[in-house]
Amino acid sequence: MTEELNQRDELKKSEARFRSLIEFGVDGILLGDMNGNIIEVNEMACSLIGMKREELIGKYVSIIPFTRQSMEKEPLRFDLLKEGKILIKERDIQRSDGKIINIEMKTKMMSDGTYQTIFRDITEKKKKEDEIAELKARFEYVLGATNTGFDIIDEDFNVQYTDPNWALKLGDYRGIKCYEYFMGRDSKCTNCGIPIAFEKGRTVITEEHLEKENRYIEVHTIPFAAVENKKRIVAEFNIDITERKNKEIELKKEIAEKEIAHREIRQLLDTLELKVQERTRELELSNEAMESFSYSVSHDLRAPLRHITGFSEMIKKELSESKPDQIKIKNFLDKVVSSSAKMESQIDSILKFSRTSRQALVKERIDMNGIVKDAVNEVMHNHQNDIVDWKISELPNVYADRNLILSVWINLIDNALKFTKNQEKPVIEIGSKEISEGYEFYIKDNGAGFDMEYSHKLFGVFQRLHLEKDYPGTGIGLANVRRIIDKHGGSIRAESDGNTGAVFYFSLPMEGGIK
Amino acid sequence: MNSQYILIVDDDTYDVELSLRALEGLFDPKELVVCSDGAEALDLLLNRGRFAGKKRIVPTFILADKKMPKMDGFELLDEIRRRDEIKHIPYVLFTSSNYEKDIEEAYQKGANAYVVKPINTDEYFKTVKLSALFWTSANRSVSFNDSVL
Numbered sequence: 001m002t003e004e005l006n007q008r009d010e011l012k013k014s015e016a017r018f019r020s021l022i023e024f025g026v027d028g029i030l031l032g033d034m035n036g037n038i039i040e041v042n043e044m045a046c047s048l049i050g051m052k053r054e055e056l057i058g059k060y061v062s063i064i065p066f067t068r069q070s071m072e073k074e075p076l077r078f079d080l081l082k083e084g085k086i087l088i089k090e091r092d093i094q095r096s097d098g099k100i101i102n103i104e105m106k107t108k109m110m111s112d113g114t115y116q117t118i119f120r121d122i123t124e125k126k127k128k129e130d131e132i133a134e135l136k137a138r139f140e141y142v143l144g145a146t147n148t149g150f151d152i153i154d155e156d157f158n159v160q161y162t163d164p165n166w167a168l169k170l171g172d173y174r175g176i177k178c179y180e181y182f183m184g185r186d187s188k189c190t191n192c193g194i195p196i197a198f199e200k201g202r203t204v205i206t207e208e209h210l211e212k213e214n215r216y217i218e219v220h221t222i223p224f225a226a227v228e229n230k231k232r233i234v235a236e237f238n239i240d241i242t243e244r245k246n247k248e249i250e251l252k253k254e255i256a257e258k259e260i261a262h263r264e265i266r267q268l269l270d271t272l273e274l275k276v277q278e279r280t281r282e283l284e285l286s287n288e289a290m291e292s293f294s295y296s297v298s299h300d301l302r303a304p305l306r307h308i309t310g311f312s313e314m315i316k317k318e319l320s321e322s323k324p325d326q327i328k329i330k331n332f333l334d335k336v337v338s339s340s341a342k343m344e345s346q347i348d349s350i351l352k353f354s355r356t357s358r359q360a361l362v363k364e365r366i367d368m369n370g371i372v373k374d375a376v377n378e379v380m381h382n383h384q385n386d387i388v389d390w391k392i393s394e395l396p397n398v399y400a401d402r403n404l405i406l407s408v409w410i411n412l413i414d415n416a417l418k419f420t421k422n423q424e425k426p427v428i429e430i431g432s433k434e435i436s437e438g439y440e441f442y443i444k445d446n447g448a449g450f451d452m453e454y455s456h457k458l459f460g461v462f463q464r465l466h467l468e469k470d471y472p473g474t475g476i477g478l479a480n481v482r483r484i485i486d487k488h489g490g491s492i493r494a495e496s497d498g499n500t501g502a503v504f505y506f507s508l509p510m511e512g513g514i515k
Numbered sequence: 516m517n518s519q520y521i522l523i524v525d526d527d528t529y530d531v532e533l534s535l536r537a538l539e540g541l542f543d544p545k546e547l548v549v550c551s552d553g554a555e556a557l558d559l560l561l562n563r564g565r566f567a568g569k570k571r572i573v574p575t576f577i578l579a580d581k582k583m584p585k586m587d588g589f590e591l592l593d594e595i596r597r598r599d600e601i602k603h604i605p606y607v608l609f610t611s612s613n614y615e616k617d618i619e620e621a622y623q624k625g626a627n628a629y630v631v632k633p634i635n636t637d638e639y640f641k642t643v644k645l646s647a648l649f650w651t652s653a654n655r656s657v658s659f660n661d662s663v664l
């Protein structure tokens with residue numbers, strides 16, 4: 001009896017504990033019978049529903065003022081409860097004070113056929129969720145509108161999130177590495193910002209070209225520290241810079257074009273400068289030549305004239321003798337004739353020299369071998385000397401005036417023949433070698449040579465190093481040669497040991513890329 | 516009286532012939548020495564080259580052309596004037612050139628006269644004759660004065 005009393009007492013205590021638990025629970029609790037009628041509610045449930053306990057007890061569950069929309073969306077499903085399922089539903093309740101609250105209802109049917117529902121006010125949660133959803137929508141809208149991509153990638157390059165614009169274009173990203181998904185590559189991008197961002201612990205900005213879409217993006221990679229035991233991640237903002245990049249490319253192209261134009265102008269100016277220098281040199285040369293002419297006209301042409309009159313006078317004098325000496329007269333007459341011939345050849349060479357000085361260069365690519373051959377033929381035509389041993393090497397092409405270079409060779413070859421005329425076995429050697437400025441040509445003979453002490457006079461106008469009676473000539477040939485070489489911007493020199501022959505060297509500079 | 520020599524330095528053989536003819540009768544042909552350029556003349560004056568070992572000739576007068584192979588009349592003049600043993604020899608430039616510049620240069624270098632070769636034959640003869648006579652006699656008196664001093 002006492003035990004029974006004790007047991008009842010214990011039961012009462014236990015019920016009170018449960019009731020208290022139910023009454024003071026933070027969640028609303030509602031018990032119903034198998035017909036849907038409400039058996040019991042706690043304070044919180046009443047407060048949530050906005051009705052008193054006595055208004056609810058014994059009433060069918062639809063007494064709760066659910067909004068029509070939420071009932072249409074989520075009707076009561078006793079059928080499913082009877083199958084033993086736990087139903088979790090969100091429904092709206094319009095309370096008598098007009099306020100609509102969101103409720104999450106978790107309902108379970110008990111083994112005795114009654115059921116219990118736990119109500120939880122999720123208005124705040126729902127509001128937050130809505131806000132987040134809207135924020136996300138807005139965020140994604142902004143990304144879309146600014147053509148900015150956003151993604152989250154972990155330290156192993158797995159794509160964890162990408163904004164819907166990317167996803168729309170590139171499909172599902174789950175389980176795909178970022179370089180594969182975005183770039184279509186099978187290994188890490190060479191300028192990947194992710195490891196650098198982790199290493200430096202700050203935002204890294206890189207540039208990428210999306211080949212498929214032909215777009216340029218600027219990737220801002222922002223590193224985040226690892227959370228608990230999860231992988232580290234980066235957030236990436238991919239800003240579209242195609243327009244800027246295209247403008248840059250356009251600008252670079254423009255700059256390159258301008259540079260080309262500038263270089264062309266520079267070249268034109270250089271060419272002009274060279275032309276001015278060339279003209280100046282020509283002018284200087286022709287001034288010098290003018291002085292030489294007037295000097296030689298006054299000096300060298302007077303000599304034969306003096307001889308003509310002189311020996312004519314002597315003839316006259318001899319003829320006035322009672323017994324004129326015929327041999328003497330013939331001798332004087334020969335001198336008059338030779339003086340006239342000399343004068344003629346001097347006038348000729350002066351004219352030739354003056355032409356060379358005035359003539360503008362007509363430069364072209366010329367075959368030196370052919371020119372030398374022509375020169376030898378021309379000179380041999382006058383000399384008829386077939387005992388010369390010619391040693392002519394293969395010569396390079398040059399960029400020069402064909403006619404003038406021909407006359408250079410004619411003069412030099414003629415010279416070599418003239419000074420080897422007393423040799424039993426004349427040898428004339430012609431060749432060339434490459435020098436830094438272009439080519440140097442030479443002609444070597446085994447003739448009389450000259451005294452090096454007077455070599456500076458060799459190329460002067462009307463200068464001679466030998467007596468005319470030994471080696472006749474107008475004294476203008478080498479002056480002419482020097483003039484031609486000068487006009488080409490080259491140089492000329494000669495060497496001799498004074499008895500075993502002479503070597504004449506002349507160089508032609510490289511011009512227009514052709515030596 | 517010691518024998519006198521007139522040295523003609525000229526590469527133009529016809530001019531040499533005309534000059535020699537002008538002096539015909541005034542001087543003994545043995546007194547007329549011809550060199551064909553300045554280098555040869557200097558060798559003669561200094562008894563060297565092909566004149567080495569030969570009898571030394573000190574001309575009383577030099578008539579030199581200006582333009583000649585190797586050493587010209589101006590250069591020869593320089594060589595003579597800087598050598599004590601021969602610098603006193605009267606030196607006349609005898610040339611075709613009538614360039615002001617040449618005339619000035621000749622006197623600066625110490626030529627005794629600068630004579631332009633006349634085209635006219637009579638004048639040519641007269642010029643050569645007068646020059647030779649004047650400077651040979653002048654040199655004789657200069658030598659005499661020198662010996663007094």
